[in-house]
Amino acid sequence: HGVFTYDPGFLSTASCPSAITYIDGEQGLLYYRGYPIEQLAEHSDFLEVAYLLMHGELPDADQRSNFTSTMMKHTMLHDQLTNVFRGFRRDAHPMAVMVGVVGSMSAFYEEVTDVRDPNNRLAAAYHLLAKVPTIAAWSYKYNIGEPFMYPQNHFNYAENFMQMMFATPCEKYEPNPILAKAFERILILHADHEQNASTSTVRLAGSSGANPFACVAAGIASLWGPAHGGANEATLKMLEEMGDVSRIGEFIKRAKDKSDSFRLMGFGHRVYRNMDPRASIMRETCHQVLDELGLHNDPMFKLALKLEQIALEDEYFVNRRLYPNVDFYSGIVMRAMGIPNSMFTAIFALARTAGWVAQWNEMNSDPEAKIGRPRQLYMGATRRDYVPMDGR
Ligand code: CMC
Numbered sequence: 001h002g003v004f005t006y007d008p009g010f011l012s013t014a015s016c017p018s019a020i021t022y023i024d025g026e027q028g029l030l031y032y033r034g035y036p037i038e039q040l041a042e043h044s045d046f047l048e049v050a051y052l053l054m055h056g057e058l059p060d061a062d063q064r065s066n067f068t069s070t071m072m073k074h075t076m077l078h079d080q081l082t083n084v085f086r087g088f089r090r091d092a093h094p095m096a097v098m099v100g101v102v103g104s105m106s107a108f109y110e111e112v113t114d115v116r117d118p119n120n121r122l123a124a125a126y127h128l129l130a131k132v133p134t135i136a137a138w139s140y141k142y143n144i145g146e147p148f149m150y151p152q153n154h155f156n157y158a159e160n161f162m163q164m165m166f167a168t169p170c171e172k173y174e175p176n177p178i179l180a181k182a183f184e185r186i187l188i189l190h191a192d193h194e195q196n197a198s199t200s201t202v203r204l205a206g207s208s209g210a211n212p213f214a215c216v217a218a219g220i221a222s223l224w225g226p227a228h229g230g231a232n233e234a235t236l237k238m239l240e241e242m243g244d245v246s247r248i249g250e251f252i253k254r255a256k257d258k259s260d261s262f263r264l265m266g267f268g269h270r271v272y273r274n275m276d277p278r279a280s281i282m283r284e285t286c287h288q289v290l291d292e293l294g295l296h297n298d299p300m301f302k303l304a305l306k307l308e309q310i311a312l313e314d315e316y317f318v319n320r321r322l323y324p325n326v327d328f329y330s331g332i333v334m335r336a337m338g339i340p341n342s343m344f345t346a347i348f349a350l351a352r353t354a355g356w357v358a359q360w361n362e363m364n365s366d367p368e369a370k371i372g373r374p375r376q377l378y379m380g381a382t383r384r385d386y387v388p389m390d391g392r
Contacts (some may be wrong), residue, residue, distance in 0.1 A: 004375045007248035014195075014374070016203065020053055020358055021194040025206050028274035028323075032192060033057070041281050046187040047071060047157050050129055050354035054361065074130035075151035075160065076138075077138075078108045094139035094346040095224045098302050103126075103217030107351045113211045115364050124212040125357035132216075132353045133157065136346045137164030143342070158183040161350070166338065178292040179337055182285050186333065189278040189326055190211070190348050192355030198223040203363050207372040212360060219356045220317050220349050229327075229352070230345040232379045235266035236300070244299075245306045252307075256316045266310060266328030278326035286329045299356075301332050 007013045022031040030037040033052050040049055044058075051059045051067050059067055084104045088097050102309035105127070106113065112123040139149045141164070149164045158180045163173035193199070206212065222230035242251055255264040269276055283305075290298050307322050311317045333346050339347070363369050 004108065005375050010195075010200075011270075014361065015200060016195065016369070017366070018194060018359065018362060019056065021192045023194055023271050025269070025271035027272050027278050028272055030193075030277050032035070037189065037277055038281065041185050041188050045156070045158075045184050046191065046351070046354070048339055049191050049206040050358075051189050053354050053358035054125060058321065071130045071157070072151075072153040072179075074127055075134055075153060077131055077134055080140075081108060084149065085148075088142065090143060090145060092139075094136065094143060095220065095349070096136055097142065097228075098349060099217050099220050099224070100130075101139070101212055102132065102220055105131070105213035106211045113141055113213070115206075115209060115212060118365065121212070121333055121361050128213065128353050128357055130380060134341070135163060136350045137161055139346060140340070140343050142166055143324050156180070156184075158187065158355040159261060165343075176292070176306045179266060179289065181339065182289045182292075182333060185281065185285050186330055187351040187354075188348065189330075190351035192352070192358065195359075197225070197228050198352060199355060199359050202360050204372040206360045206363060207369065209372035212357070215360060216353060216356050217253060219352070223349055223352060224345060229345045229348040230329035231265050231292055231325070232331045232334075233341050235327050236335060236344070239300050239303055239307075240330075242303060242307075245303055248303075248307050252311060252314060252316075252318060256314075262320075264307075264325055265319075266331075267311060267317070268322040268324045272323060272325065273321040275323045275326040275341060279328055282309055282329035282333065283324075286333050286336075289333050293336055295336055298332070298336065301333065302357050304329060304332055307320045327344055 007015070020033060023029065026198055028221070032040060032049065032209070033056055035052070035058075038051075044052075048064065050065070050122055050228060064095065081104065084101050085097065088100065104170050109127050110128065112120045115124070132390065134151055141148050146168055149167050149169075151160055152163055153160070155163055155175065159175040162180065162183065163306075167173035195203075198219040201222040202215045205215040205218040226234045238251070241247065251262075251264065253258050254262045255267075286301055290301055295301075308328070312323070317323075330348075331341065334347065335341070336346055
C-alpha cells in the first residue's frame, strides 16, 4: 500500500503548508507573517501580534480598536468555571490546572464548537485569547490561596494579567510601564514558532474536527515538557542549583557526559543552528528590567551570562551548534518581575495561545487539509497464537 518514509522526530518532514511563521534556522531569523521578530518586539504589542498571526495583516486603527474591545469583552470566565478550579488540590502545578480548565471550556462555550463555520472558529479563537490570561492568573491565585481577581478592562492585556496575578481585594495593582512593556515583549517572542511540538499537537488534535478548547488543552499538555516550554522553569531551577560561577564547569561536564541524561537547560534547538533571535532580544530585555528594578548585580543574571559565554567557547557546544534559546533568559526576566518559577510555562502557554489558534484556524480553513494520520515502523512480534494461562 504505497511507500512511506521513517522520520523519527520529524527531522525532515513538513506536516502542512503554512503562511504564518517563517524560521531560517541557519541564519537565526524569525518572521511572523513576514515581519521580523525584532521589529515586532520593538514597536508592536501582543494583541496586535495576535491579530497579525490570526488575520495575516497588521490591523488598521478601526480593526485594532474593534479587536481590543472584543478581547476586553471576553476576559471574564463563566462563573461555574470557578468550581473547576476548586476541584484541584491547592498545591497543583498551574500547568496542571490550565490543562484541565482550558479543556473544560469545551463544556462552557459549546455554541462555538462547530468548527465548519468560520464565524464559530473566530469566536472560539477570541474566547481562548481573551480568557487564557484569566485562567493562568487564577491558577496562580488558587495555588497561593488568595481570592481570584477579576479582569479590569481599562488595563491593557499585559497589565490586566499582572493585576490578576498581583492585586488583592485589599491592595490595588499599580502598573509599571517599563515592566508591562517587557512583559508584552515576552508574550510577543513566544506567540508563535511554526510547527513546534505543541502547535503540531493542536493541529493533529484539531485535524479530526475536534473541539478547539480541547485541542488547545492538548497543546498546553505538550508545551509543559522540559524539552519544550517547561525549559524556562527548568533553566531557572538549574541556575538556582548551580548557585555560583565556580560550579559552571561541573554542570557543563555533566551536560557533555553521554552517560548522564542531564542537559543544559535553555540551550539547543531543533531548528536554530545559530543564536535563537528571541534569546538575544530576551537578554536585552533582561538588562532593561534589571536596570529598572535596580538589580544590575542580580547574581542569577550574571551566572547566566557567564554560563552562556563558557558554553559558547566549549568545543562540544560549538560543534553541535548549540546556542541559548528563548527559555534561557526569560525566567530571569520573569523572576525579577516577581513572577514565581511555577508560572513561567503558564505564561508561555498564554502567549502561544495566539499561535495555536492562528495555526488551528489556518488548518481548518484549508479545503485540502486532511486528518493527521502518521504511519509507523512496526517492530513487534509476528503473528502468533494465544497461549492459555496454564501454558505461559
Ligand atoms: N545540553 C547538552 N547537549 C545537548 C543539548 C543540551 N541542552 N541539546 C542538544 N544536545 C546534544 C545532544 O545530546 C546531541 O548530541 P549527540 O549528537 O552527541 O548525540 C546533539 O546535541 C543534538 O541534540 P538532539 O537531542 O538530537 O537535538 P533535538 O533537535 O532533537 O533537540 C532540544 C532539541 C531543544 C530538545 C534539545 O536541544 C534540548 O533538550 N535542549 C534543552 C531543553 C530546552 O532548552 N528546550 C527549549 C527549546 S526552545 C523553546 C521551546 O521549544 O519551548
